[in-house]
Amino acid sequence: MPEMPEVETVRRTLTPLVKGKTIEKIVVWYPKIIVNDPDEFVKKLTNKKILKIDRYGKYLLFRFNDDLTMVSHLRMEGKYHLVTPDAPKQKHEHVEFIFTDGTALRYDDVRKFGRMHLVETGTERQTTGIRHLGPEPNTDEFSLEYFRDALSKKKKNIKNTILDQTVVCGLGNIYVDEVLWQSKIHPLSSAKKIPSDKVADLYRNINHTIAVATKERGTTVHTYLDANGETGGYQNMLQVYDHAGEQCSSCGTVLEKIKVNGRGTTFCSHCQVLYK
Structure with a gap:
């Protein structure tokens, strides 16, 4: 399972690939990855722009305009990678975010354990798995x-x-x-x-x-x-x-x-x- 250093590295390498991009379309091949109703998830994120990506513990937090945050947990083997929308779908790709600039972000997960949860920005500590987490290393809270x-x-x-x-x-x-x-x-x-x-x-x-x-x-x-x-x-x-x-x-x-x-x-x- 990716631990905190790995998830932080994913955040740092993923940010320049997708920051500022607007979602034109979302394809969900495996609906169980989505915690919310998949149709509502797609509807709410279509035409939204990725403002930045934060992280807490092993969770990635995709920040969108209109106060929306997608909380993503990679679990055992989840991965994000940038492709073109016409690239052949690979066996373990389960969600695709197609951007208006002609690129697409795909989520790949062999075990299908990863999850994406769309919430109102600022409620992550109350409405997602983050609410159960203790402090991170190298923070004032972890004394x-x-x-x-x-x-x-x-x-x-x-x-x-x-x-x-x-x-x-x-x-x-x-x-x-x-x-x-x-x-x-x-x-x-x-x-x-x-x-x-x-x-x-x-x-x-x-x-x-x-x-x-x-x-x-x-x-x-x-x-x-x-x-x-x-x-x-x-x-x-x-x-x-x-x-x-x-x-x-x-x-x-x-x-x-x-x-x-x-x-x-x-x-x-x-x-x-x-x-x-």
């Missing part, structure tokens, strides 16, 4: 005091806790494995039992890793591509994710892989301490 307090209330293990988007949003399986290894915390540690100094380490590593991964244009280990069809660069910096069976770069111990709530989880049994 160390807030993070310590949030962990102290959680009975879950730390892996599931920081995957919980209500605690801190934007991290998925890749970056959680990485920040836990960096912080020397075992993924099955009880969130509320982690010492204060280790919580501070984890907090700093979350902020730093998300910032670096964003600078590197995200991580491509499976199918992620930006709006220009290009891969990210952070996969070359991964220390544990997708490295099970290899030696830990810190101590040489062979990295192990287990399942945590159904998620493949790679860690170092020597470096990462289990707090219970």
Whole structure:
């Protein structure tokens, strides 16, 4: 699933491709992608101009004139790419926005899990999935005091806790494995039992890793591509994710892989301490 650095990279690469363009026509090949009534969705967005694209967590927010916002979640494998309207439809393309300048934006999603939700601008935090999200890394809202307090209330293990988007949003399986290894915390540690100094380490590593991964244009280990069809660069910096069976770069111990709530989880049994 694209995580916060990947979605931010999509936003940055998609913006110059579509900003200022006006929608002439919308083709919906797979209506379940649209949260609203598909016909109403098409009617409301026809002749609207894309003013800009914002992001919160893993959500893209397409801002249109007349106070309309399309909240888009890419889920597992959603992608946007610019084509010409006469380009042959590909198997996994499900929605097409045709612009008045003779270009078209298509949404491609192998698993069909992505969603588009049209709402009144300014209501995203009340009417869409964004309402359930906690603060983003590297923001004033995500303070160390807030993070310590949030962990102290959680009975879950730390892996599931920081995957919980209500605690801190934007991290998925890749970056959680990485920040836990960096912080020397075992993924099955009880969130509320982690010492204060280790919580501070984890907090700093979350902020730093998300910032670096964003600078590197995200991580491509499976199918992620930006709006220009290009891969990210952070996969070359991964220390544990997708490295099970290899030696830990810190101590040489062979990295192990287990399942945590159904998620493949790679860690170092020597470096990462289990707090219970």
